[in-house]
Amino acid sequence: MNTVLHKANTRGHANHGWLNSYHTFSFANYYNPDRIQFGVLRVINDDTVDAGKGFGTHPHENMEIISIPLEGELEHKDSMGNIARIKAGDIQVMSAGTGVYHSEYNKNHDRAVQFLQIWVIPNQQQVEPRYDQISIADISKENQFNQILSPNANDQGVWIHQNAWFNLGQFTLSTDNQYQLHSNDYGVYAFVIEGSAVIENQELRKRDGMGIWGTDTISIKAEKDSKILLMEVPMNQ
Structure with missing residues (x-):
C-alpha cells in the first residue's frame, strides 16, 4: 500500500478579496512539483465566494x-444554454x-457560498459538452458512504467520461467502514470536509486529504x- 498525506495547512492559498481559495494540487499561481495531481484527479479547490460576487465567463x-x-447557492450559466442554481446538498x-x-x-x-470544485482528466478527448446536476440529499443515507458519481449513466449519481467513483458520507455516529476499490490500478483520494477520520491508521482532520493506492481495500473510521x-x-492516464 502507498499513501500520500496532504494536511489542510499545507495547501496552496489565494485570497483575491471576493474569493478565498485553497488548492490541494497545483493551480493558477500555486505550483508545487510534488503536488500536480493524484492519478487523473487534477484539481481540488476549496472556494469561498463573497456575497454578490463570482467568476465571470471563462472557457x-x-x-x-x-x-x-x-454552504449557500451558486448560479451557473454556460454556452450550452444552461442556467441553474446549485446549493448545498447538490452535485453538478x-x-x-x-x-x-x-x-x-x-x-x-x-x-x-462555499463549494468544492474538482477537476478530473477525462478518458475521451473532444467529446460533446454536457451538463447535469442532481440533489445528493435525495440519494444519501446517514452513517454510510453513498455513491454520487460514476462512469455509468445508469448508476446512482452523476456520471463523467472517466473510470471514477465518488462516494460521500455524512456521519452522525462513529462508524467503521471498508471501501473496496474497483481495480488494483486505481487509487482513492479521501478528503475530510468536516470532522475527522482515521484512514489506514492515519488521523485526518477537517480539510485534510490523503491518497491511497496499491491496495484492494481501505479501512475508514x-x-x-x-x-x-x-x-x-x-x-x-
Whole structure:
C-alpha cells in the first residue's frame, strides 16, 4: 500500500478579496512539483465566494468539472444554454469536451457560498459538452458512504467520461467502514470536509486529504459529526 498525506495547512492559498481559495494540487499561481495531481484527479479547490460576487465567463475544454456546494447557492450559466442554481446538498458536473464557456456567481447578497470544485482528466478527448446536476440529499443515507458519481449513466449519481467513483458520507455516529476499490490500478483520494477520520491508521482532520493506492481495500473510521468525500480514480492516464 502507498499513501500520500496532504494536511489542510499545507495547501496552496489565494485570497483575491471576493474569493478565498485553497488548492490541494497545483493551480493558477500555486505550483508545487510534488503536488500536480493524484492519478487523473487534477484539481481540488476549496472556494469561498463573497456575497454578490463570482467568476465571470471563462472557457474550459477536455476536462470533467465537478462542483459540490457546501454552504449557500451558486448560479451557473454556460454556452450550452444552461442556467441553474446549485446549493448545498447538490452535485453538478460539466464535461467541457470540445469547449464550453461558463460563469459562476453567488447571487445572494447576505452570505458567502462555499463549494468544492474538482477537476478530473477525462478518458475521451473532444467529446460533446454536457451538463447535469442532481440533489445528493435525495440519494444519501446517514452513517454510510453513498455513491454520487460514476462512469455509468445508469448508476446512482452523476456520471463523467472517466473510470471514477465518488462516494460521500455524512456521519452522525462513529462508524467503521471498508471501501473496496474497483481495480488494483486505481487509487482513492479521501478528503475530510468536516470532522475527522482515521484512514489506514492515519488521523485526518477537517480539510485534510490523503491518497491511497496499491491496495484492494481501505479501512475508514469516520468519527461522529464528520463529512468525508472518497474519490476513486485511475492512477495512470
